[in-house]
Amino acid sequence: MPTAEPPPTPAEAPLLPDDAPLNTVDALVQLSFLVQGVLSATGAAHDLSVIQLRLLGVLRDRRAGMLELGRHLGLDKSSMTGLVGRAEKRGLVRRSPSPHDGRAVLVSLTEEGHRLAQEGAEEIRRRLTEATAHLGAEGRAELTRLVGTLLRGVGD
Amino acid sequence: MPTAEPPPTPAEAPLLPDDAPLNTVDALVQLSFLVQGVLSATGAAHDLSVIQLRLLGVLRDRRAGMLELGRHLGLDKSSMTGLVGRAEKRGLVRRSPSPHDGRAVLVSLTEEGHRLAQEGAEEIRRRLTEATAHLGAEGRAELTRLVGTLLRGVGD
DNA sequence: TATTGTTATACTCTATAACTATA
DNA sequence: TATAGTTATAGAGTATAACAATA
Numbered sequence: 001m002p003t004a005e006p007p008p009t010p011a012e013a014p015l016l017p018d019d020a021p022l023n024t025v026d027a028l029v030q031l032s033f034l035v036q037g038v039l040s041a042t043g044a045a046h047d048l049s050v051i052q053l054r055l056l057g058v059l060r061d062r063r064a065g066m067l068e069l070g071r072h073l074g075l076d077k078s079s080m081t082g083l084v085g086r087a088e089k090r091g092l093v094r095r096s097p098s099p100h101d102g103r104a105v106l107v108s109l110t111e112e113g114h115r116l117a118q119e120g121a122e123e124i125r126r127r128l129t130e131a132t133a134h135l136g137a138e139g140r141a142e143l144t145r146l147v148g149t150l151l152r153g154v155g156d
Numbered sequence: 157m158p159t160a161e162p163p164p165t166p167a168e169a170p171l172l173p174d175d176a177p178l179n180t181v182d183a184l185v186q187l188s189f190l191v192q193g194v195l196s197a198t199g200a201a202h203d204l205s206v207i208q209l210r211l212l213g214v215l216r217d218r219r220a221g222m223l224e225l226g227r228h229l230g231l232d233k234s235s236m237t238g239l240v241g242r243a244e245k246r247g248l249v250r251r252s253p254s255p256h257d258g259r260a261v262l263v264s265l266t267e268e269g270h271r272l273a274q275e276g277a278e279e280i281r282r283r284l285t286e287a288t289a290h291l292g293a294e295g296r297a298e299l300t301r302l303v304g305t306l307l308r309g310v311g312d
Numbered sequence: 313t314a315t316t317g318t319t320a321t322a323c324t325c326t327a328t329a330a331c332t333a334t335a
Numbered sequence: 336t337a338t339a340g341t342t343a344t345a346g347a348g349t350a351t352a353a354c355a356a357t358a
Contacts, residue, residue: 024296025284027303032191034310035184049347066317079349081318086347103316103357128181134309139302140180146291146299147183153290154190205324222340235326237341242324259334259339315358324349335338 038131042123046116051075052087056109056117059093063108092116191284198279202272207231208243212265212273215249219264248272 022030036050043053051073058064058072066080075083084107087093092113098104109117132140178186192206199209207229214220214228222236231239240263243249248269254260265273288296 022300022304022307024288024300025281027300027307028187028191028284028288029195029280030307031184031303032188032195034307035188036192039185039188051348067315075348076350077317078319078351082348098316101316101358103355105317124185125181128184131310132180132184132306134305135302139305142298143302143306144178144180144183146295146302147187148178149290149295150288150299151178151183151186151190154287207325223338231325232327233340234328234342238325241341254339257335257339259332261340313358316356317354318356319354320352322350324347326347327345329343331342332340333338334340335336 034131035128038124038127042120042127045123046120048116048120051083052092053117053120055083055087056092056113056120059107059109059113060117060121063096063106065098065104065106069107087113190287194280194283194287198276198283201279202276204272204276207239208248209273209276211239211243212248212269212276215263215265215269216273216277219252219262221254221260221262225263243269 039050039053043050048056054073055069058069064072066077066084069075069084070077070080073080073083084093084095088095091110093107094110095105095107098106132143135143195206195209199206204212210229211225214225220228222233222240225231225240226233226236229236229239240249240251244251247266249263250266251261251263254262288299291299
């Protein structure tokens with residue numbers, strides 16, 4: 001849960017002068033801030049930070065120990081203690097002892113956590129779909145194809 | 157300056173199951189985390205957080221007061237005090253009294269700040285250009301065109 | 313010994329509210 | 336009175352190092 005609301009304006013063109021012709025790099029940076037702004041605003045509407053929203057997202061389809069969660073989120077185990085603790089205090093996740101390993105805990109979503117995760121995912125989908133409205137179906141498909149190629153190209 | 161290094165892996169597919177076919181929304185979310193990971197890693201290489209990097213970026217082509225900086229970055233003026241203070245302590249920016257307004261200060265880059273801003277921008281450009289290598293020139297141009305349309309469509 | 317998780321600690325980042333100084 | 340900025344305070348989020356309990 002963030003200290004307060006995020007900025008209403010997602011703060012465009014953060015790193016580079018914005019009067020230059022739009023090149024690929026600027027486009028990617030600006031787009032990333034736009035999308036992160038949508039994630040942040042969606043979370044804030046439910047008093048969740050982006051990392052809390054991501055935690056719920058990871059737990060939607062699995063239970064996981066602290067280390068595994070940390071791997072998914074890119075955080076140290078000591079950071080997970082606080083993150084999960086705050087979510088637990090809010091009733092979004094629970095810790096259960098692992099039946100197979102006395103040292104480990106299994107973190108899972110509560111009913112409320114599931115509800116929030118679902119609402120968040122739907123709202124993100126809705127907002128981003130709206131953001132791509134100007135592209136039309138063909139533009140969306142082409143964008144998705146290109147980004148897919150980009151992501152696959154990086155992940156190797 | 158971040159407490160420590162960011163995760164080596166930019167934590168892909170953060171909000172949604174990653175075995176589903178890639179749709180537009182998932183593509184945008186994953187791409188945004190990829191780009192933010194590049195920004196974060198680039199900053200970390202110089203012991204800068206993304207927000208510090210953005211501060212330097214905004215100041216590259218203008219001097220600005222605290223309120224104006226806050227508007228650019230989407231932060232409250234009280235947050236700017238600390239942000240600018242830490243950058244100042246590191247010798248990246250300086251505060252000068254405004255000649256026109258006795259209440260205001262003008263924040264500007266030092267030599268070192270300029271150097272870091274330039275290096276950061278170059279490194280981001282290099283890394284993101286590399287990330288789009290698989291697209292080829294035509295794919296890059298098409299991606300840039302689509303993202304430009306998207307950004308213009310949202311900004312109204 | 314190695315691994316899982318927590319605790320202690322320190323720092324960045326952020327906001328709200330109250331304040332100072334100037335306009 | 337209104338505005339620019341700082342300070343006081345509080346809290347989230349992050350890491351490193353040291354620790355406890357279990358494997």
